Structures are given as structure tokens and as C-alpha cells.
Amino acid sequence: MSTAPSPPKPRDGTTLKAPSPSPTPRHQGLPWWDRLKRSWFVLLLASPGVVVIITFHYYPLLGNVIAFQDYQPYLGIGKSLWVGFDNFRNVLEDPAFINALKNTLVITALQTVVVFPVPIILALVLNSLMSDRIKVIAQSILYLPHFLSWVIVVAVFQQMLGGTGLLNNWLRSSGHGMVSIIGNADVFKELITSQVIWKDSGWATILFLAALSQINRSLYEAASVDGASKLRQTWHITLPGLRPIIILLFILKLGDSLTVGFEQILLQQPAVGVHASEVLDTYVYNNGIVGGAWGVAAAVGLVKGIFGLLLVLSANKVAHAFGEEGVYKA
Template sequence: MRDRAVLLLALPGIAVIVVFQYLALGGNVIAFQDYQPYLGIGKSLWVGFENFSILFSGDPQFLNALRNTLILTVLQTVFVFPAPIVLALLLNSLMSNRMRQVVQSVLYLPHFLSWVIVVAVFQQVLGGAGMVNNFLRAHGWQPIDIIGNSDAFYGLVTSQVVWKDTGWATILFLAVLATIDRSLYEASAVDGASRWRQTWHVTLPGMRPIIVMLFILKLGDSLSVGFEQLVLQQDAVGTGVSEVLDTYVYNQGIVGGYWGVAAAVGLVKGVLGLVLVLLANRMAHALGEEGVYRA
């Protein structure tokens, strides 16, 4: 076999995906049980859809987590997803390749920082004893409560995601921009098109397939809005605005011991993500795009 060596190199990665992604799906049966860790899946009592009925019977904690998840999903879809597209267009407009490489290297760095470090950086800058408030105090102004302000939490979380991941997410878009035929720009310039018109009629249509595909994939994971990021900041603002579906699963399952309810929430979230991907892919086909897969 010609590609035997490549396939052998891929086996460890395939094994990890099979074990931790596909075999782990069997654990969803916990959602239909009164699961007790000391009994295991085989001996835990089956309760049918009782765990799901608890969720949709008006549990205020679940409804609060769902509300926060939907709000953050909308904010991240509106502000986080387009950010790397805009940044890629700006970087592509830089005439000097050397300057572009320097800027890219600086923008990539936050992606490699853990959320622990990112949250700590924001606390050192925007916290009560942070750099911004120390500057305000030094000049006789009142400090601004940002880190512990529940009203500003959604904006804070969204800005953290933009700062951390926008630079890294531009890689794919910059690669697509490099494949656009330069003669199209030359022809549009001859026809009198401005830079804005070239961007609208040449650049964005060339990027549209990858934008559509990434948007579909983003929708599938849209209800996962950052577990570690939010857990690290729950003590500062409380669960009223920081509790999302992922943290609800953690607090109910790992902390509270309600394993069945936590598994039911995770299963519902996964099913909703699948439905969003299927609907978005169908819409992409209706608009003439390939999407993630062809029906």
C-alpha cells in the first residue's frame, strides 16, 4: 500500500478520536438512569425520561443557564465570528509582507495562553486593584467596577474571546485570500473599482465558501460558550449571569451528584447542536454553497 506509512502515523490520532469521541457516546445512557457511581451503569436504576422532565418542568437554575447560554451564543455569533474575517482583510491590505508577519505573530500569541492566564491578565488590567483603576485613582477619578460587575459580564466575556482567539482564527481566512486570482483585482481596477468595491465584489465572494463552512461548524458548537472561562469568573459575579449549560452540567453532576440530570442536559445540548448544523447546511445548499457535506 502506497500510503501505509502515513496511515500508521495517523493511527494514534484516530484511536484517540474513537475512544474519547465515539465510544464515549455510550455514556449518554446515564441520562435515562438514576446513575450512582458506586453502582455503575449496569446496576443503576432506569428512570426513563424523568431526568428530562425535571429540566423542562421550569427549573429556575436550568432556565437561567439556558438564557445565559443563548445570550452569549448570540453575542459570540455577532461579534466573535466576524472578527477574524475583518482582521484578515486588514492584514491582507498591509503592503509590506514583513510587517504583516510581525503583526500576525503578535496576534497569534494570546491563543496559546490558557484561560487561567487570560482571566488573570484581564483581572490585572481591569480589576479593582488593576492597572486601569489605579490610573483613575492616581488622577482623582472614581474606579470602575468591571470584573465584578454582573451588568458588564457579557461584554467582558465576549471581549476576552475576541482577544484570545481572533488572531489565530485568521489563519484560514488569510490562506483563502492568498488563493484568490490577482487578475480579478487588476481587471476590477481597470474598470474603475475602488478598494471597497474590490473587497465587496472580489474578496468576499472568494472567501464565501470557507465562511459558510466555518459558520455551519460554529453553529454546531454554538451552545458551548466557554466552560473554563466562565467557571474561573463565577465567584466574582455569581451564577446569575455566569451559569451556562456547560457549567450547569458541572455543578449538577460533578459538584451536586445529580449525574442523570447533568447527562440529560449534555445530551439535549448535543442534539440541538446537530439540528443547527443540519438546518444550516440545508440553507447553504439552498444558497448554492456546498456546505459541510452534500445530501
């Protein structure tokens, strides 16, 4: 009978030991209530945040029932008349809603195509700066507008591009004609898109810069040795490294795609008129808060929320098809 060969011994006379199996978590295989008991302190720390989310995010969702009622605030939900899907039919037959939906889709498409890539480009530019001092100064300048309210941002653009703003004052002093930008309905969508870029693009670069810092620098060194140019390094190393965060943020952007800046647009709506600036959020405000058609406003908000959820689920499925995790795993 043959015997198994003994393991080789090191030259110093010590005996090699077989690697011990990796330890399994102590709570694995325990019932869920026992796991809750073991994690009671962590759950206690998380409970205030859970209470806030339930109170201010999930509990108000029950108020969507007024979308199926002729809701009257002085009667309340319990005594208001149920009208079924009449509010939804009234919305679809309202030309103002069709106009608001069209404006929302146009602004969403414009901001998705123009605004979304800007933080990626800024992150690539900032990451390529060799001087840390210049990089810090540039980041501070780009981040600052994010902390300004839309009231201040709109006022700044009016002072710059308004009829008596810096641009038109300079044109008049140079003997040229005035340029109508603020209050011009024809360029309103481009104006609010430029405002979003100026205000939020710098702040959005933070996530992309964090993702860039996780890319292995040896990949760039190997590509440089192979003769790859900076452009090819960006295309074959940097952008693939950013792909997971780009897909994640794009999915989240789709879920919020029908929300295009309520406060920003409402502040400038009197100057350009309702036809050019009405979007779904201002339609809900003008019909619900101002007009008192609470059921109609709730119906629009409910449809917008359901449509956003479907967009997120669909985009997440597409992300899984391309091998990315997306917002959640399948």
C-alpha cells in the same frame, strides 16, 4: 461512396495523433475488499488515529444511557435504577436550568454577532498591508494570546480592569472615580466576549488569510482598470472569494454554539455570582460533578449535543440551497 477526409498533416511532415483517452484508476470497479487490500499501507498509517477517535470520542457516547437512569457511580450503569424521561422533566422544571439556557443563548448570540466577523476584518486589514515585515510582526502579536491558557487570560484582565488594576489606578491618580468591570454582573457577558476577541480572533485569521491568498490577483487588476475603488473590489471580489470558508466556519460555529467557554466562565463565576454567569456547561458541572446528580447532568449534555447536531444539519441544507458545499455534500 464518400470517404472521411484524412486529418491535416503539419508542414514539418509529422502525423498528428488522436488524443489518448484519460486513464482510469486501476482500482475503479474492483470490489471493496480488493480496494482495502491495495490500500493496506495507508490504512495501517491511519489506524492509530482511528483507534484514538473511537476510544475517546465514540465509545464514551455509550455513557449517555445514564441520562435515563438514577445513576449512582458505586452501582454502575448495569445496576442503577432506570427512570425513563424523569431526568428530562426535572431539568425543564428547574429554574436554574432555564436561567442557564437563557444566559447561554444570550452569550451565543452576542459572540456570533460580535466575535465571528472580527477575524474576517483582521484578515482583510492584514492582507492590505504592503510591507511584509509589518504584516509578520502584526500577525505574531495577534497570534500570541491564543497560546495562553484561560487562567492567564483572566488574570491579565483582572490586572488591567480590576479594582486595583492599571485602569482604576490611573483613574484614581487622575482624580476620577473607579470603574467597576471585574466582578460586575451587569457587564459580565460583554467582558467575556472581549476576552474571546482578544484571545482567539488573531488565530482565527489564519484560515481567512489562506483563502485570500487563493483569489486570482488578475481580478483586482481588471477591476482597477475598470475604475473600481478598493471598497468595491472588496465587496465584489474579496468577500465572494471568502464566502465558502465563511459559510463552512459558520456552520461549525453553530454546531458548537451552546458551548460558550466552560473554563473561562467557571474561573470568573465566584466574582459575579451563579445567576449572571451560569451556562449549560457550568450547570452540568455544578449538578453532576459537584452536586452528584449525574443523570440530570447527562440529560442536559445529551440534549445539547442533539440540538447542536440539528443546527449543523439545518445550516448545511441552507448552504446547499445557496450553492455551497458546506460541511458535506448532499
